[in-house]
Amino acid sequence: MGRPADPTRRERTLARATDYVLAHGLAGLSLRPLAAALDTSPRMLLYDFGSKQELVAAVLAEARRRGAVRLAGHLPPETGSVQERLRGIWAWISADERAPFVRLFFEVHADGLLHPEAYPDQGRAITDWFDTLGATFRDVSTGPDDTVTPTLVMAVLRGLLFDLTATGDRHRADRALDRFAELLR
Amino acid sequence: MGRPADPTRRERTLARATDYVLAHGLAGLSLRPLAAALDTSPRMLLYDFGSKQELVAAVLAEARRRGAVRLAGHLPPETGSVQERLRGIWAWISADERAPFVRLFFEVHADGLLHPEAYPDQGRAITDWFDTLGATFRDVSTGPDDTVTPTLVMAVLRGLLFDLTATGDRHRADRALDRFAELLR
DNA sequence: TCGTTGTTGAAACAGTCGTACCATATATTT
DNA sequence: AAATATATGGTACGACTGTTTCAACAACGA
Numbered sequence: 001m002g003r004p005a006d007p008t009r010r011e012r013t014l015a016r017a018t019d020y021v022l023a024h025g026l027a028g029l030s031l032r033p034l035a036a037a038l039d040t041s042p043r044m045l046l047y048d049f050g051s052k053q054e055l056v057a058a059v060l061a062e063a064r065r066r067g068a069v070r071l072a073g074h075l076p077p078e079t080g081s082v083q084e085r086l087r088g089i090w091a092w093i094s095a096d097e098r099a100p101f102v103r104l105f106f107e108v109h110a111d112g113l114l115h116p117e118a119y120p121d122q123g124r125a126i127t128d129w130f131d132t133l134g135a136t137f138r139d140v141s142t143g144p145d146d147t148v149t150p151t152l153v154m155a156v157l158r159g160l161l162f163d164l165t166a167t168g169d170r171h172r173a174d175r176a177l178d179r180f181a182e183l184l185r
Numbered sequence: 186m187g188r189p190a191d192p193t194r195r196e197r198t199l200a201r202a203t204d205y206v207l208a209h210g211l212a213g214l215s216l217r218p219l220a221a222a223l224d225t226s227p228r229m230l231l232y233d234f235g236s237k238q239e240l241v242a243a244v245l246a247e248a249r250r251r252g253a254v255r256l257a258g259h260l261p262p263e264t265g266s267v268q269e270r271l272r273g274i275w276a277w278i279s280a281d282e283r284a285p286f287v288r289l290f291f292e293v294h295a296d297g298l299l300h301p302e303a304y305p306d307q308g309r310a311i312t313d314w315f316d317t318l319g320a321t322f323r324d325v326s327t328g329p330d331d332t333v334t335p336t337l338v339m340a341v342l343r344g345l346l347f348d349l350t351a352t353g354d355r356h357r358a359d360r361a362l363d364r365f366a367e368l369l370r
Numbered sequence: 371t372c373g374t375t376g377t378t379g380a381a382a383c384a385g386t387c388g389t390a391c392c393a394t395a396t397a398t399t400t
Numbered sequence: 401a402a403a404t405a406t407a408t409g410g411t412a413c414g415a416c417t418g419t420t421t422c423a424a425c426a427a428c429g430a
Binding site: 024025027103106107109110111112113114147148149151152154155156157158159160162163165166172173175176179180183184 | 209210212295296297299332333334336337339340341342343345347348350351358360364365368
Binding site: 001002003004030031032042043046051052 | 386390396397399400
């Protein structure tokens with residue numbers, strides 16, 4: 001008996017909080033400004049999530065979930081040449097809409113190097129969608145259990161993503177990816 | 186007349202503050218713990234640097250200076266094959282002693298994407314030693330003004346550095362670099 | 371010794387942080 | 401209407417933040 005619980009409220013808050021973190025980053029995240037932007041109160045954030053730490057964990061899990069879902073819809077599984085797949089993935093991952101995800105990804109990586117205990121899913125949670133992505137290129141490897149070529153492919157994508165976000169020079173980045181595709185052929 | 190100024194004090198503090206930031210990161214940097222670790226006081230830090238913001242700027246400049254100096258001593262200018270140079274640079278940049286620099290580099294990059302105004306030297310200051318490094322591979326480019334191959338080389342180095350710091354799997358990273366060297370040949 | 375300049379400590383200020391406490395409002399069943 | 405469970409608002413606590421203020425001390429030339 002009593003007033004029925006509203007399970008949607010926490011989820012709605014989580015969705016908007018994730019938007020906020022994607023836009024503003026984790027570093028300076030503070031409950032009061034966050035609550036104000038979400039039309040709620042710090043009181044309710046703690047009521048729903050228990051603590052700031054748990055809220056951040058939930059937000060990161062949600063961000064990761066979103067990335068995985070959107071990725072799933074854009075994977076050209078095994079069709080086409082390696083270069084076609086490479087260009088397809090690059091076009092998707094380097095699109096402007098992905099920028100907030102990429103930025104958060106970089107931020108969590110850097111912070112995780114100093115505070116590994118704060119991110120219990122040990123880089124797996126951080127890099128899993130990169131791994132998923134890398135699996136698409138498993139056939140470029142020299143052997144069945146070879147992880148070297150996928151590793152290199154992912155390094156190129158991450159490195160160029162780093163360059164692109166820092167310099168904004170999309171033309172140069174695109175051409176560098178094409179150059180890599182040529183080398184792989 | 187009057188007591189003579191001590192110009193070495195600020196420099197000594199700056200050197201130790203840089204060590205501290207390399208070890209503890211920028212994100213949670215606070216004057217009181219910093220001062221305690223440096224056997225000084227917040228009062229003196231502000232006396233010497235004016236404000237926390239200026240202190241951080243000075244520390245980043247010092248870190249960049251150190252990186253440039255150490256890099257200068259480890260550049261095999263144009264001798265040897267591309268692969269030899271590639272392996273040499275990778276061995277140097279991925280060495281454990283470089284890890285704090287690399288971490289700070291990643292952190293500043295991520296924060297700079299959200300607060301470009303806080304880093305007035307616009308990524309140039311952040312990436313200049315990477316550029317210096319890239320210049321070593323200028324001869325691999327397809328033309329005199331070609332920036333594409335150096336861009337790719339740098340992306341591989343950064344991407345593998347990212348992977349290595351996140352996973353700690355040096356063997357896989359080393360082999361991925363060798364694979365890239367093969368492709369370049 | 372005295373004035374002058376550089377150096378330093380202690381304390382306080384105004385603000386923000388995450389969080390806990392207490393009361394109250396709201397919606398439901400009995 | 402009473403009981404009950406969920407949902408909120410308001411407020412305050414203690415700790416921390418960068419920075420300022422005021423005073424004192426230290427080392428020098430005159």
